[in-house]
Amino acid sequence: MPFTLIHPIVVVPLRRLLPPVALAAGAMAPDLPYFVPYGIVDMIPLGPWWPLLDAGYTHSVQxxxxxxxxxxxxxxxxxxxxCAAPARALLPQAVIRRVGRRSRPRAAHWAWWPLAAAVGIATHLVWDRLVDQWLGALGDSIVMEDEGVHLVGSLITLAALGWACWWLWRRPLSEPVPQPGPRVRLGLLAAMGLLAAVLVTMLGAGLVLRSLVTLTIDAVVLVLLAYAAFHRLVPSRTAR
Structure with missing residues (x-):
C-alpha cells in the first residue's frame, strides 16, 4: 500500500478547486491510527470514540x-x-522557493474544508482498494511472498513520489522567506532526535520497521507543534 505521506499526491490536480490543506489531510486521515503507538491506545479512555484509533474501521466504507x-x-x-509556516521556514531556501508561500485563507475558505476532506478521504480509500485488488490479482498468478507484495507497493509509491518531485521542480520560484538562525535549527533537530529516541525506546520494542518510522514522524510533528506555538507567542526569538 502507498505510505501515508504519499497519498496527497492524488489530490494535487484538485488544489485549485478545493482547499489544499483539507484535501491533503483527508487523503491521509484513514491512516492516522497507524501513528498511534499500540501501548498508548489502551491508556486513552476514548469510550465510544475508540474506533477513531482502529485502522480497519477508518478504512471501511460505511x-x-x-x-x-x-x-x-x-x-x-x-x-x-x-505547523505549516514554521516548518516551511526550516527547509532549505531552494526548497522553500519551490513550495511557495501560502496565502492567508478567507473566511469562506473554511466552509469548504469538510467537502475537501471527504474528497481526499475518497481518493485514499479508492487508491488503497485498487492497489489491493491489483496486487491480489498479481499474487494469484505469480507466487509472491508478503515482502514481495509490499515491495511492489513501495515501487508504485516511489513512482508517485518521483512524479511529485518533478511537478515541484517545474513550479516557478517564489520570493525568499525569512528563516530562523542555525541555533534554532540545530536545537529543533536535536529535540526531534531525542524525542524519537525516547519514543522508540519506550514503545518500539519488537515493532516492525513501519512502526519505528511512524514513531519518528510522531516525534517530528510534536516538536513542530511546540515550536509553532512558541513561534506564534514569541516570534522574535525564533529568528535568532
Missing amino acids: ASALVADVVLALALAGVITV
Whole structure:
C-alpha cells in the first residue's frame, strides 16, 4: 500500500478547486491510527470514540466510518495549518522557493474544508482498494511472498513520489522567506532526535520497521507543534 505521506499526491490536480490543506489531510486521515503507538491506545479512555484509533474501521466504507475520517481529517488540517509556516521556514531556501508561500485563507475558505476532506478521504480509500485488488490479482498468478507484495507497493509509491518531485521542480520560484538562525535549527533537530529516541525506546520494542518510522514522524510533528506555538507567542526569538 502507498505510505501515508504519499497519498496527497492524488489530490494535487484538485488544489485549485478545493482547499489544499483539507484535501491533503483527508487523503491521509484513514491512516492516522497507524501513528498511534499500540501501548498508548489502551491508556486513552476514548469510550465510544475508540474506533477513531482502529485502522480497519477508518478504512471501511460505511457512513459512521466516513464521518470519523472527516473528523480526523479536520483535526489534521488544523495541525497542518498551525505547523505549516514554521516548518516551511526550516527547509532549505531552494526548497522553500519551490513550495511557495501560502496565502492567508478567507473566511469562506473554511466552509469548504469538510467537502475537501471527504474528497481526499475518497481518493485514499479508492487508491488503497485498487492497489489491493491489483496486487491480489498479481499474487494469484505469480507466487509472491508478503515482502514481495509490499515491495511492489513501495515501487508504485516511489513512482508517485518521483512524479511529485518533478511537478515541484517545474513550479516557478517564489520570493525568499525569512528563516530562523542555525541555533534554532540545530536545537529543533536535536529535540526531534531525542524525542524519537525516547519514543522508540519506550514503545518500539519488537515493532516492525513501519512502526519505528511512524514513531519518528510522531516525534517530528510534536516538536513542530511546540515550536509553532512558541513561534506564534514569541516570534522574535525564533529568528535568532
